[in-house]
Amino acid sequence: EPEVTQTPSHQVTQMGQEVILRCVPISNHLYFYWYRQILGQKVEFLVSFYNNEISEKSEIFDDQFSVERPDGSNFTLKIRSTKLEDSAMYFCASGTEYSNQPQHFGDGTRLSIL
Amino acid sequence: GESVGLHLPTLSVQEGDNSIINCAYSNSASDYFIWYKQESGKGPQFIIDIRSNMDKRQGQRVTVLLNKTVKHLSLQIAATQPGDSAVYFCAENRGSQGNLIFGKGTKLSVKP
Numbered sequence: 001e002p003e004v005t006q007t008p009s010h011q012v013t014q015m016g017q018e019v020i021l022r023c024v025p026i027s028n029h030l031y032f033y034w035y036r037q038i039l040g041q042k043v044e045f046l047v048s049f050y051n052n053e054i055s056e057k058s059e060i061f062d063d064q065f066s067v068e069r070p071d072g073s074n075f076t077l078k079i080r081s082t083k084l085e086d087s088a089m090y091f092c093a094s095g096t097e098y099s100n101q102p103q104h105f106g107d108g109t110r111l112s113i114l
Numbered sequence: 115g116e117s118v119g120l121h122l123p124t125l126s127v128q129e130g131d132n133s134i135i136n137c138a139y140s141n142s143a144s145d146y147f148i149w150y151k152q153e154s155g156k157g158p159q160f161i162i163d164i165r166s167n168m169d170k171r172q173g174q175r176v177t178v179l180l181n182k183t184v185k186h187l188s189l190q191i192a193a194t195q196p197g198d199s200a201v202y203f204c205a206e207n208r209g210s211q212g213n214l215i216f217g218k219g220t221k222l223s224v225k226p
Contacts, residue, residue, distance in 0.1 A: 045213040091157050098212040100146040105157035
């Protein structure tokens with residue numbers, strides 16, 4: 001069964017450094033998402049992406065965040081200058097439709113900011 | 115506020131019993147709902163979904179019930195097994211928006 005894959009599984013970064021989280025969505029999916037989950041809390045939406053542009057973004061997704069689909073398979077989340085509060089699990093998801101269809105999630109990247 | 119929430123943070127059941135996990139939502143514009151299962155160290159795994167034009171949907175050992183009158187969603191797991199132990203999240207999709215709004219999660223523990 002096709003799945004969303006994310007790398008790395010764990011990223012440790014010094015505060016203020018840039019980090020790039022990588023995702024390979026399911027191949028025939030057109031809609032891509034990033035979510036985050038702070039330890040012990042619920043999953044929170046960050047951004048959705050379709051046709052090479054952002055469709056929606058939450059208040060969390062400020063100027064420090066950016067997304068990119070650099071080629072036909074990868075989807076990346078960049079945090080320009082990391083803060084301690086960026087420590088969380090970051091999940092990539094993809095779907096066949098914008099709404100009313102399930103989104104399929106990867107197993108996440110655990111980001112630890114020191 | 116407008117959010118998806120859960121009544122119980124933890125649920126402990128005996129192996130073989132049925133489990134019922136509940137979820138409340140407050141936005142009547144929500145028209146699509148999903149239940150996800152999250153095991154430790156993994157991402158949310160799709161279990162079952164339901165659209166707002168339905169009251170009930172069944173899958174393999176799972177049933178989702180939607181009560182639009184009281185804005186309530188439930189997940190029923192029949193003959194609960196140890197492998198069902200996980201955190202279960204409900205999520206809603208609001209109208210034309212693509213993002214999912216997640217509830218806080220219920221941790222299901224299955225006792226052998």
